[in-house]
Amino acid sequence: MTPPPHQPKPTYKIACIGGDGIGPEVISAGVEVLRAICASPRCGFDLEFHEYDWSSDRYLRTGRYIPDDDDDLEGRKDQGLNSLKEKDAILFGSVGTPSVPDHISLWGLRLSICQPLQMYANVRPSKILPGISSPLSGVTVGDLDWLIIRENSEGEYSGHGGRSHLGQDHEVATEVSIFTRSSLLRIMRFAFSQASLRPRKLLTVVTKSNAQRNGMVLWDQVASEVSTEFPDVRWDRMLVDAMTVRMVRDPASLDTIVATNLHADILSDLAAALSGSIGIAPTANLDPTRRNPSMFEPIHGSATDIVGKGLANPVGTFWSSAMMLDWLGETRASQLLLQAIRHCCQEVNVKTPDVGGSSTTGQVTQAMIRYITSNDRLLQLDSEA
16 A cells, blocks of 8 residues: 655744843743754754844834835845744734833834734733742632733724824823724624633623723724623623723633723733733633734843843743644644643742742753753653544
8 A cells, every 4th residue: 555645744833033031031942942842853844043133222223113115235135024924923022212212212123023924913821830939818729811912903092193292391292092883893803702712601890980981982892892702701891990800800701802902902811811921821812804914022121131141931931832822723732731830840940030949041941951952852742642
């Protein structure tokens, strides 16, 4: 009998943007761990990493974070924004440095990627990992397990507004929040669909329509309309200020959460702190249509005060990398990476100082690699399936 023809392993092209501060350190750690997964004889795919030098250093040197696609500067025509469209996913570190105002760095790099590539759904899981303690008394593993979904394309971060009469007593600055029915429909449908996939099938819609009587009222109306399409999902609505209290006082009452660009930005940082450390928190900036690549990043920021000290927690990047693998369809490899994170946090107690340990970034990374490469973990996952 003729054996079936050999099928080559798929190769995914990954853009790596270390950015500022500890970003390059944690992205380098993430790449090391991902290479270890690909090196397993049981791994059915390859990853091809493409490094981008987009950072505040580049901005200070050239005046731009992202080169124009027709720019011949430094001979890097192939690394403009359009080149990202040729990639399967993006790993992003952080942006922000004392030498560049924050509104310039954020809009110059991160938002200049998310908005043109239509990454309208920002997904941030928060849970207490084994071996990591929550600052909430009596709250432990399983009591806090949330999926926060952030509208990532408009709302309070639309970029509309301006300033006039600069330097005068009557100087004016406006920041206009934009809420469109089309964008609200797509994020609400995404949020309800994600809630329907989770065991509890529970969604909380965060609002502030008592005070913001136009955009947030439309937000509420669209949520109510979309809810009829998902009869299996229970949902409730919370004002954002009351939501902070509920997150602290009754975390087990929450599961999937959807909020505006600004509200979810704030709430997800609170969620990360309540789950033990902002250093472990991951995020995915998704284009659910898959017309563009999606971007995966830890949410801890650039943390320029600890650069080069080995204190950066790489777990947020590892978890973001697991989300990336799952998005690419490599579910077994994603499960292996999550399994390695749990093992290192609990069984061998390899943790950085922000979560009560004394290990360095490199030591945590090497512990992850040892776990991944020992005893053919992918084979073990096969046997458990």
